[in-house]
Amino acid sequence: VKRVSSIKKKxxxxxxxxxxxxxxxxxxxxMTVVLGFEGSANKIGVGIVRDGEVLSNPRQTxxxxxxxxxxxxxxxxxxxxxxxIVLKEAMEQAGLQPADIDxxxxxxxxxxxxxxxxxxxxxxxxxxxxxxxLLGVNHCIGHIEMGRLVTGATNPTVxxxxxxxxxxxxxxxxxxxxxxxxxxxxxxxCLDRFARVIKIxxxxxxxxxxxxxxxxxxxxxxxxxxxxGMDVSFSxxxxxxxxxxxxxxxxxxxxxxxxxxxxxxxxxxxxxxITERAMAHSGSCEVLIVGGVGCNLxxxxxxxxxxxxxxxxxxxxxERFCIDNGAMIAQAGWEMFHSGQVTELQDSxxxxxxxxxxxxxxxxx
Numbered sequence: 362v363k364r365v366s367s368i369k370k371k372x373x374x375x376x377x378x379x380x381x382x383x384x385x386x387x388x389x390x391x392m393t394v395v396l397g398f399e400g401s402a403n404k405i406g407v408g409i410v411r412d413g414e415v416l417s418n419p420r421q422t423x424x425x426x427x428x429x430x431x432x433x434x435x436x437x438x439x440x441x442x443x444x445x446i447v448l449k450e451a452m453e454q455a456g457l458q459p460a461d462i463d464x465x466x467x468x469x470x471x472x473x474x475x476x477x478x479x480x481x482x483x484x485x486x487x488x489x490x491x492x493x494x495l496l497g498v499n500h501c502i503g504h505i506e507m508g509r510l511v512t513g514a515t516n517p518t519v520x521x522x523x524x525x526x527x528x529x530x531x532x533x534x535x536x537x538x539x540x541x542x543x544x545x546x547x548x549x550x551c552l553d554r555f556a557r558v559i560k561i562x563x564x565x566x567x568x569x570x571x572x573x574x575x576x577x578x579x580x581x582x583x584x585x586x587x588x589x590g591m592d593v594s595f596s597x598x599x600x601x602x603x604x605x606x607x608x609x610x611x612x613x614x615x616x617x618x619x620x621x622x623x624x625x626x627x628x629x630x631x632x633x634x635i636t637e638r639a640m641a642h643s644g645s646c647e648v649l650i651v652g653g654v655g656c657n658l659x660x661x662x663x664x665x666x667x668x669x670x671x672x673x674x675x676x677x678x679x680e681r682f683c684i685d686n687g688a689m690i691a692q693a694g695w696e697m698f699h700s701g702q703v704t705e706l707q708d709s710x711x712x713x714x715x716x717x718x719x720x721x722x723x724x725x726x
Contacts, residue, residue, distance in 0.1 A: 394457065395464045395698060396487070397691025398444070400480030401472025401500050402524060403431045405440045407451040408688025409462075410695055413510055417454035418681065418688040419447050427560045430553065437475035444483050451687065459491040466694025469497030469704075470715030471525065477711040485709050496694045497704040500685075501526060501717040504651040505537060506696055507689035512676035518645040520636045520664070521717070523652035523685075524549035524568075527593065527632070529639045530717060532725060537717045540639040541591030548628050549654045551595040555624060558603050559610070559617050566684075571621045572657050578622025580615050586627055591638060593631045598624070629660045633667050640673065649676040656683040700724040 392412050399406040399420075406420030423439035425431050452458070467484030470477060481497075488495040505519055519530040519537070527543040546554075549568060556567030561574070585601050587594040602624060609615050615623075636648060648668055650661060661677045668675040682689065700723040 393463045393695060393699065394461055395466055395496075395691040395695045396451070396462045396493075397498070397503075397687040397689070397694055398448075398465070398467040398480045398484045399500070399503070399685050399687045399690045400440045400444070400476045401468045401470070402476065402685060403436050403439075404685040405443050405447055405476075405480070406685060406687035406690075407444070407447045408686055408691045409451055409455045409457065410688055410691040412695070413692075415688045415692075416457070417451040418686050419450040419454065420684075420686055421447055422565070424564050427562050428557050429563070430557065433473045433475040436473060437479045440476050440479045444480065447687075448483075448487070462491060462493055464496060464694060464698045465491070465493045466496040466498050466690050466697075467709075468500050468503070468690055469710075470712040471500055472711075472713060474711070474713050477713070481709060481711045485706065489706070494698070494703045495706065495709055496697050496702060497709055497711075498690045498693045498697065499715055499717060499720045500690075501528070501530075502537060502720055502722075503689040503693040505530065505649070505717075506693040507682050507686075508649045508651040508676065508678055510692055511678050511682050512649060514647050514649045514674075514676040516645065517647035517649035517676060518636060518640045518643060519649045519651060520632060520655070521652045522548050522632065522650065522654035522660070524553055524654075526652065527595075528717060529591065529635050531639060531643045531645060532722065533643075535722050535725070537720070537722060539716070539718050540642065541593070541635045544589065544592050544594050545596040546599065548593075548595055548632065549652070551599045551628060552624070552654070554599055555602055555606075555620075558606055559620070561617075566653070568654060568657065571625065572659060574618045575621040575625045575659065578616065578618040578620070580619040580622075581626065582609070582615055582619060582623040584623055584627045586631060588631050588634055591635055593635060595628060598627065625657070625659055629657075629663050632660070633663050636664065637667050637671070640671065646671075646673045647676060648673060651678070651683065653684045656680045696724040
Protein backbone atom coordinates (compact mmCIF):
# COMPACT_ATOMS: atom_id res chain seq x y z
CA VAL A 362 0.00 0.00 0.00
CA LYS A 363 1.38 3.43 -0.85
CA ARG A 364 0.04 6.91 -0.43
CA VAL A 365 -0.08 9.44 -3.26
CA SER A 366 1.68 12.64 -2.19
CA SER A 367 -1.27 15.05 -2.24
CA ILE A 368 -4.04 14.56 0.32
CA LYS A 369 -6.26 16.73 -1.86
CA LYS A 370 -6.66 14.02 -4.48
CA LYS A 371 -10.06 12.36 -4.26
CA UNK A 372 -8.75 8.78 -4.35
CA UNK A 373 -5.29 8.96 -2.87
CA UNK A 374 -4.53 5.39 -1.91
CA UNK A 375 -3.46 2.80 -4.47
CA UNK A 376 -2.87 -0.93 -4.54
CA UNK A 377 -1.03 -2.13 -7.64
CA UNK A 378 -1.71 1.23 -9.23
CA UNK A 379 -5.50 1.08 -8.79
CA UNK A 380 -7.21 3.94 -6.84
CA UNK A 381 -9.48 2.98 -3.97
CA UNK A 382 -12.07 5.03 -2.07
CA UNK A 383 -10.80 5.08 1.49
CA UNK A 384 -14.18 4.64 3.19
CA UNK A 385 -14.40 1.21 1.57
CA UNK A 386 -10.85 0.00 2.25
CA UNK A 387 -10.20 0.97 5.85
CA UNK A 388 -8.32 -2.28 6.44
CA UNK A 389 -5.59 -1.17 4.00
CA UNK A 390 -5.11 2.43 5.14
CA UNK A 391 -2.79 3.79 7.78
CA MET A 392 -4.91 4.64 10.82
CA THR A 393 -6.27 8.18 10.78
CA VAL A 394 -7.22 9.99 13.99
CA VAL A 395 -9.66 12.91 13.82
CA LEU A 396 -10.49 15.32 16.65
CA GLY A 397 -14.01 16.76 16.48
CA PHE A 398 -15.50 19.84 18.18
CA GLU A 399 -19.28 20.24 18.53
CA GLY A 400 -20.98 23.28 20.07
CA SER A 401 -23.90 24.34 17.88
CA ALA A 402 -26.41 24.54 20.75
CA ASN A 403 -26.29 24.03 24.52
CA LYS A 404 -23.84 21.11 24.51
CA ILE A 405 -20.10 21.38 24.11
CA GLY A 406 -18.48 18.12 23.05
CA VAL A 407 -15.07 16.95 21.93
CA GLY A 408 -14.69 13.52 20.38
CA ILE A 409 -11.84 11.50 18.90
CA VAL A 410 -12.36 8.85 16.24
CA ARG A 411 -9.77 6.50 14.79
CA ASP A 412 -10.91 4.63 11.70
CA GLY A 413 -14.44 4.01 12.94
CA GLU A 414 -13.47 3.52 16.59
CA VAL A 415 -14.64 6.13 19.10
CA LEU A 416 -11.70 6.68 21.43
CA SER A 417 -13.35 9.36 23.59
CA ASN A 418 -16.50 11.47 23.54
CA PRO A 419 -16.93 13.72 26.62
CA ARG A 420 -19.36 16.63 26.66
CA GLN A 421 -20.94 19.16 28.99
CA THR A 422 -24.41 20.69 28.86
CA UNK A 423 -25.51 24.24 29.63
CA UNK A 424 -28.65 23.77 31.76
CA UNK A 425 -31.00 26.65 32.54
CA UNK A 426 -33.68 26.89 35.27
CA UNK A 427 -37.18 25.46 34.63
CA UNK A 428 -39.29 27.67 32.40
CA UNK A 429 -36.27 29.17 30.64
CA UNK A 430 -34.51 28.41 27.38
CA UNK A 431 -30.84 28.98 26.62
CA UNK A 432 -29.76 32.26 25.07
CA UNK A 433 -26.93 32.37 22.48
CA UNK A 434 -24.70 34.74 24.46
CA UNK A 435 -25.05 32.79 27.72
CA UNK A 436 -24.49 29.50 25.90
CA UNK A 437 -21.35 30.86 24.24
CA UNK A 438 -19.98 31.94 27.61
CA UNK A 439 -20.58 28.44 28.94
CA UNK A 440 -18.72 26.94 25.98
CA UNK A 441 -15.79 29.32 26.44
CA UNK A 442 -15.52 28.31 30.10
CA UNK A 443 -15.62 24.58 29.46
CA UNK A 444 -14.25 23.78 25.99
CA UNK A 445 -10.61 23.40 27.03
CA ILE A 446 -11.64 21.26 30.01
CA VAL A 447 -13.56 18.96 27.68
CA LEU A 448 -10.68 18.91 25.17
CA LYS A 449 -8.22 17.86 27.87
CA GLU A 450 -10.63 15.17 29.05
CA ALA A 451 -11.03 13.82 25.50
CA MET A 452 -7.28 13.62 24.93
CA GLU A 453 -6.69 11.95 28.30
CA GLN A 454 -9.47 9.39 27.78
CA ALA A 455 -8.08 8.52 24.36
CA GLY A 456 -4.51 8.38 25.71
CA LEU A 457 -3.26 10.55 22.87
CA GLN A 458 -0.91 13.47 22.38
CA PRO A 459 -1.29 16.31 19.85
CA ALA A 460 1.19 14.54 17.55
CA ASP A 461 -1.22 11.61 17.27
CA ILE A 462 -4.01 13.75 15.77
CA ASP A 463 -4.21 13.85 11.97
CA UNK A 464 -7.06 16.32 11.45
CA UNK A 465 -9.23 18.76 13.43
CA UNK A 466 -12.95 18.95 12.56
CA UNK A 467 -15.50 21.42 13.87
CA UNK A 468 -19.20 22.18 13.41
CA UNK A 469 -19.55 24.80 10.70
CA UNK A 470 -23.34 24.95 11.02
CA UNK A 471 -26.27 25.01 11.28
CA UNK A 472 -26.78 26.20 14.83
CA UNK A 473 -26.71 29.20 17.13
CA UNK A 474 -24.30 31.88 15.97
CA UNK A 475 -22.39 32.76 19.14
CA UNK A 476 -21.77 29.15 20.29
CA UNK A 477 -20.70 28.16 16.77
CA UNK A 478 -18.19 31.01 16.61
CA UNK A 479 -16.76 30.08 20.02
CA UNK A 480 -16.08 26.49 18.98
CA UNK A 481 -14.80 27.43 15.52
CA UNK A 482 -12.21 29.78 17.03
CA UNK A 483 -10.97 27.05 19.37
CA UNK A 484 -10.80 24.50 16.53
CA UNK A 485 -8.89 26.93 14.29
CA UNK A 486 -6.47 27.73 17.09
CA UNK A 487 -5.83 24.07 17.92
CA UNK A 488 -5.33 23.21 14.24
CA UNK A 489 -2.74 25.99 13.83
CA UNK A 490 -0.94 25.32 17.12
CA UNK A 491 -0.71 21.59 16.40
CA UNK A 492 -0.05 22.00 12.67
CA UNK A 493 -3.09 19.96 11.58
CA UNK A 494 -5.52 20.24 8.63
CA LEU A 495 -8.92 21.74 9.44
CA LEU A 496 -12.38 20.59 8.34
CA GLY A 497 -15.72 22.40 8.69
CA VAL A 498 -18.53 19.85 9.09
CA ASN A 499 -22.27 20.12 8.54
CA HIS A 500 -23.93 19.33 11.88
CA CYS A 501 -26.75 17.32 10.33
CA ILE A 502 -24.36 15.17 8.30
CA GLY A 503 -22.39 14.55 11.47
CA HIS A 504 -25.50 12.98 12.98
CA ILE A 505 -26.11 10.85 9.88
CA GLU A 506 -22.56 9.55 9.57
CA MET A 507 -22.38 8.75 13.29
CA GLY A 508 -25.67 6.87 13.03
CA ARG A 509 -24.46 4.89 10.04
CA LEU A 510 -21.21 4.02 11.81
CA VAL A 511 -22.77 2.93 15.09
CA THR A 512 -25.76 1.00 13.70
CA GLY A 513 -24.32 -0.43 10.50
CA ALA A 514 -27.22 0.91 8.40
CA THR A 515 -26.18 0.88 4.74
CA ASN A 516 -28.55 3.14 2.80
CA PRO A 517 -31.38 4.17 5.14
CA THR A 518 -34.14 6.71 4.98
CA VAL A 519 -33.03 9.07 7.76
CA UNK A 520 -35.33 10.82 10.20
CA UNK A 521 -33.32 13.66 11.69
CA UNK A 522 -35.11 15.13 14.71
CA UNK A 523 -33.62 17.60 17.16
CA UNK A 524 -34.20 20.94 18.84
CA UNK A 525 -33.26 22.85 15.71
CA UNK A 526 -34.02 20.50 12.82
CA UNK A 527 -36.68 18.12 11.58
CA UNK A 528 -35.94 16.47 8.23
CA UNK A 529 -36.58 13.24 6.35
CA UNK A 530 -33.50 12.49 4.27
CA UNK A 531 -32.25 9.92 1.78
CA UNK A 532 -28.99 9.66 -0.11
CA UNK A 533 -28.94 10.07 -3.88
CA UNK A 534 -26.23 11.12 -6.34
CA UNK A 535 -23.64 12.55 -3.94
CA UNK A 536 -26.18 14.43 -1.81
CA UNK A 537 -28.29 13.77 1.24
CA UNK A 538 -31.63 14.80 -0.29
CA UNK A 539 -34.34 16.29 1.91
CA UNK A 540 -37.65 14.61 1.12
CA UNK A 541 -39.64 16.40 3.83
CA UNK A 542 -39.09 18.79 6.71
CA UNK A 543 -40.75 21.13 9.15
CA UNK A 544 -42.08 24.32 7.61
CA UNK A 545 -41.75 26.25 10.87
CA UNK A 546 -40.22 25.02 14.15
CA UNK A 547 -38.42 21.77 14.85
CA UNK A 548 -40.09 18.99 16.80
CA UNK A 549 -37.52 19.29 19.60
CA UNK A 550 -38.19 23.00 19.86
CA CYS A 551 -41.91 22.28 20.13
CA LEU A 552 -41.30 19.87 23.01
CA ASP A 553 -38.83 22.18 24.75
CA ARG A 554 -41.15 25.18 24.59
CA PHE A 555 -44.06 23.17 25.94
CA ALA A 556 -41.84 22.06 28.82
CA ARG A 557 -41.30 25.73 29.69
CA VAL A 558 -45.07 26.33 29.77
CA ILE A 559 -45.65 23.72 32.46
CA LYS A 560 -42.28 24.40 34.16
CA ILE A 561 -40.67 21.01 33.52
CA UNK A 562 -37.01 20.76 34.55
CA UNK A 563 -34.30 21.21 31.92
CA UNK A 564 -32.09 18.68 33.71
CA UNK A 565 -30.96 16.50 31.98
CA UNK A 566 -33.17 17.81 29.15
CA UNK A 567 -36.81 18.90 28.81
CA UNK A 568 -37.46 16.31 26.11
CA UNK A 569 -36.28 13.48 28.34
CA UNK A 570 -38.47 14.67 31.21
CA UNK A 571 -41.50 14.94 28.91
CA UNK A 572 -40.85 11.36 27.83
CA UNK A 573 -40.85 10.14 31.44
CA UNK A 574 -44.04 12.05 32.30
CA UNK A 575 -45.76 10.76 29.16
CA UNK A 576 -45.30 7.21 30.42
CA UNK A 577 -47.67 8.10 33.28
CA UNK A 578 -50.30 9.68 31.04
CA UNK A 579 -53.46 7.79 30.17
CA UNK A 580 -55.95 10.31 28.77
CA UNK A 581 -55.42 11.39 25.17
CA UNK A 582 -56.14 15.05 24.47
CA UNK A 583 -56.82 15.69 20.81
CA UNK A 584 -54.36 18.18 19.32
CA UNK A 585 -53.95 19.65 15.81
CA UNK A 586 -52.35 17.18 13.41
CA UNK A 587 -50.62 19.05 10.59
CA UNK A 588 -49.00 17.12 7.75
CA UNK A 589 -48.71 18.89 4.41
CA GLY A 590 -47.58 16.37 1.83
CA MET A 591 -44.05 15.46 2.87
CA ASP A 592 -43.75 18.36 5.31
CA VAL A 593 -44.94 18.92 8.87
CA SER A 594 -45.86 21.93 10.99
CA PHE A 595 -45.51 22.12 14.76
CA SER A 596 -46.18 25.80 15.50
CA UNK A 597 -49.97 25.38 15.49
CA UNK A 598 -49.79 22.42 17.85
CA UNK A 599 -47.58 24.40 20.20
CA UNK A 600 -49.84 27.47 20.09
CA UNK A 601 -52.90 25.35 20.81
CA UNK A 602 -51.43 23.43 23.73
CA UNK A 603 -49.91 26.61 25.21
CA UNK A 604 -53.36 28.20 25.14
CA UNK A 605 -55.38 25.32 26.61
CA UNK A 606 -52.89 23.69 28.98
CA UNK A 607 -53.30 26.02 31.97
CA UNK A 608 -57.07 26.04 31.60
CA UNK A 609 -57.28 22.25 31.40
CA UNK A 610 -54.86 21.72 34.23
CA UNK A 611 -56.64 24.30 36.38
CA UNK A 612 -60.02 22.65 35.88
CA UNK A 613 -58.63 19.13 36.37
CA UNK A 614 -59.75 18.08 32.89
CA UNK A 615 -56.39 16.32 32.52
CA UNK A 616 -52.99 16.09 34.13
CA UNK A 617 -49.61 17.35 32.97
CA UNK A 618 -48.72 13.72 32.29
CA UNK A 619 -51.72 13.45 29.97
CA UNK A 620 -50.63 16.52 28.02
CA UNK A 621 -47.09 15.18 27.64
CA UNK A 622 -48.50 11.86 26.46
CA UNK A 623 -50.85 13.51 23.98
CA UNK A 624 -48.21 15.82 22.56
CA UNK A 625 -45.74 12.99 22.05
CA UNK A 626 -48.29 10.71 20.39
CA UNK A 627 -49.40 13.43 18.00
CA UNK A 628 -46.06 14.76 16.83
CA UNK A 629 -44.47 11.32 16.60
CA UNK A 630 -47.37 10.01 14.51
CA UNK A 631 -46.76 12.88 12.10
CA UNK A 632 -43.08 11.98 11.86
CA UNK A 633 -43.80 8.30 11.25
CA UNK A 634 -46.24 9.22 8.48
CA ILE A 635 -43.81 11.34 6.48
CA THR A 636 -40.98 8.85 7.03
CA GLU A 637 -43.09 6.02 5.64
CA ARG A 638 -44.03 8.16 2.66
CA ALA A 639 -40.35 8.84 1.95
CA MET A 640 -39.57 5.12 2.20
CA ALA A 641 -42.26 4.33 -0.32
CA HIS A 642 -40.90 6.97 -2.68
CA SER A 643 -37.25 5.89 -2.43
CA GLY A 644 -37.84 2.15 -2.17
CA SER A 645 -35.87 2.02 1.08
CA CYS A 646 -36.06 -0.90 3.51
CA GLU A 647 -34.15 0.81 6.34
CA VAL A 648 -34.92 3.69 8.69
CA LEU A 649 -32.28 5.45 10.75
CA ILE A 650 -33.36 7.88 13.49
CA VAL A 651 -30.75 10.49 14.46
CA GLY A 652 -30.71 13.70 16.49
CA GLY A 653 -31.49 14.39 20.13
CA VAL A 654 -35.20 13.55 19.89
CA GLY A 655 -34.20 10.21 18.37
CA CYS A 656 -33.31 8.99 21.88
CA ASN A 657 -37.02 8.91 22.71
CA LEU A 658 -38.02 5.27 23.14
CA UNK A 659 -41.66 5.95 22.30
CA UNK A 660 -40.66 7.43 18.94
CA UNK A 661 -38.48 4.39 18.29
CA UNK A 662 -41.36 2.09 19.26
CA UNK A 663 -43.84 3.80 16.92
CA UNK A 664 -41.33 3.82 14.07
CA UNK A 665 -40.56 0.17 14.75
CA UNK A 666 -44.21 -0.78 14.32
CA UNK A 667 -44.32 0.95 10.94
CA UNK A 668 -41.08 -0.71 9.83
CA UNK A 669 -42.32 -4.14 10.88
CA UNK A 670 -45.49 -3.67 8.83
CA UNK A 671 -43.38 -2.80 5.78
CA UNK A 672 -40.81 -5.54 6.33
CA UNK A 673 -38.15 -2.89 6.94
CA UNK A 674 -35.45 -2.52 9.59
CA UNK A 675 -35.19 0.25 12.17
CA UNK A 676 -31.82 1.61 13.31
CA UNK A 677 -31.37 3.98 16.24
CA UNK A 678 -28.73 4.88 18.81
CA UNK A 679 -28.83 5.77 22.48
CA GLU A 680 -28.10 9.10 24.14
CA ARG A 681 -24.32 8.70 23.74
CA PHE A 682 -24.57 9.35 20.01
CA CYS A 683 -28.11 10.68 19.38
CA ILE A 684 -27.50 13.80 21.45
CA ASP A 685 -25.02 16.34 20.05
CA ASN A 686 -21.47 15.10 20.58
CA GLY A 687 -17.95 15.66 19.32
CA ALA A 688 -17.46 12.13 17.99
CA MET A 689 -20.11 12.62 15.32
CA ILE A 690 -18.22 15.65 14.00
CA ALA A 691 -14.99 13.67 14.11
CA GLN A 692 -16.58 10.80 12.19
CA ALA A 693 -18.00 13.04 9.46
CA GLY A 694 -14.62 14.79 9.37
CA TRP A 695 -12.92 11.41 8.96
CA GLU A 696 -15.08 10.62 5.94
CA MET A 697 -14.47 14.04 4.42
CA PHE A 698 -10.73 13.94 5.07
CA HIS A 699 -10.39 10.54 3.45
CA SER A 700 -12.21 11.76 0.37
CA GLY A 701 -9.70 14.58 -0.04
CA GLN A 702 -11.51 17.48 1.58
CA VAL A 703 -9.76 20.12 3.68
CA THR A 704 -11.06 23.52 4.83
CA GLU A 705 -8.58 26.31 4.24
CA LEU A 706 -8.16 28.76 7.11
CA GLN A 707 -9.74 31.65 5.19
CA ASP A 708 -12.80 29.48 4.57
CA SER A 709 -13.20 28.29 8.17
CA UNK A 710 -16.16 30.49 9.00
CA UNK A 711 -19.50 29.40 10.43
CA UNK A 712 -23.06 29.72 9.20
CA UNK A 713 -26.28 29.47 11.17
CA UNK A 714 -28.11 28.23 8.08
CA UNK A 715 -26.38 25.29 6.44
CA UNK A 716 -28.77 22.85 4.79
CA UNK A 717 -28.02 19.14 4.67
CA UNK A 718 -28.42 19.02 0.89
CA UNK A 719 -25.83 21.77 0.31
CA UNK A 720 -22.96 19.37 1.03
CA UNK A 721 -21.42 17.23 -1.70
CA UNK A 722 -21.08 13.77 -0.20
CA UNK A 723 -17.81 12.83 -1.88
CA UNK A 724 -17.19 9.78 0.36
CA UNK A 725 -20.22 7.79 -0.84
CA UNK A 726 -20.66 6.28 -4.28
